[in-house]
Amino acid sequence: MTQTALIVIDVQNDFCPGGALAVAGGDQIVPGINAAMDAVGAVILTQDWHPADHSSFASQHPGKAPMEMTQMPYGPQVLWPDHCVQGTRGAEFHPALQANRADMIIRKGYNRNIDSYSAFFENDHKTPTGLEGYLRTRGISRLVMVGLATDFCVNFSALDAVKLGFDVTVRRDLCRGIDLEGSLDAALEGMRQAGVALA
Numbered sequence: 022m023t024q025t026a027l028i029v030i031d032v033q034n035d036f037c038p039g040g041a042l043a044v045a046g047g048d049q050i051v052p053g054i055n056a057a058m059d060a061v062g063a064v065i066l067t068q069d070w071h072p073a074d075h076s077s078f079a080s081q082h083p084g085k086a087p088m089e090m091t092q093m094p095y096g097p098q099v100l101w102p103d104h105c106v107q108g109t110r111g112a113e114f115h116p117a118l119q120a121n122r123a124d125m126i127i128r129k130g131y132n133r134n135i136d137s138y139s140a141f142f143e144n145d146h147k148t149p150t151g152l153e154g155y156l157r158t159r160g161i162s163r164l165v166m167v168g169l170a171t172d173f174c175v176n177f178s179a180l181d182a183v184k185l186g187f188d189v190t191v192r193r194d195l196c197r198g199i200d201l202e203g204s205l206d207a208a209l210e211g212m213r214q215a216g217v218a219l220a
């Protein structure tokens with residue numbers, strides 16, 4: 022039987038107000054995400070999960086400040102403030118998120134030398150996280166995506182999911198964006214063109 026999964030992207034303290042890489046209004050989407058869990062056959066949470074010396078952190082690049090760009094072997098990379106460090110409070114899910122309802126929690130960004138925005142592949146677009154196999158073996162073909170941030174992890178996850186052949190809806194009302202130099206509009210347009218349904 023075809024099943025729908027809710028993919029809840031990175032609803033963690035560091036992406037909410039007061040966190041290290043706070044997304045405006047990031048906490049406002051939590052009640053709606055909890056409610057959306059009732060309507061699906063499976064709930065999957067992703068968790069950004071970096072070692073303290075992760076290469077996406079500006080602190081690892083002398084002379085660079087957060088939000089500046091750098092070149093990585095796999096392409097351009099935004100340098101972020103230190104965030105979602107493994108085992109810290111910032112990496113924990115927002116306390117109001119009903120994380121105990123998750124069938125599975127997938128962690129990403131744990132390899133020091135490569136960032137991983139997408140729930141499916143690291144930023145080389147090749148190294149899989151294992152989520153595709155998990156969904157397929159459970160017979161899940163429809164995905165509803167929500168969470169943080171619209172223009173980074175939600176965007177990359179949605180684009181990979183349509184490429185892999187999943188039927189993908191992004192609930193815009195249950196996402197919030199970072200919006201670096203127009204990245205939010207660009208992400209919405211890119212998702213639309215790729216065949217992501219924006220609801």
Ligand code: VGL
Nearest residue numbers: 031069101169170173174
């Ligand atoms: C994210 C920047 C760095 C996200 C994760 O969840 O969108 N953004 N790490």
Ligand code: ZN
Nearest residue numbers: 069104105130
């Ligand atoms: Zn990150």
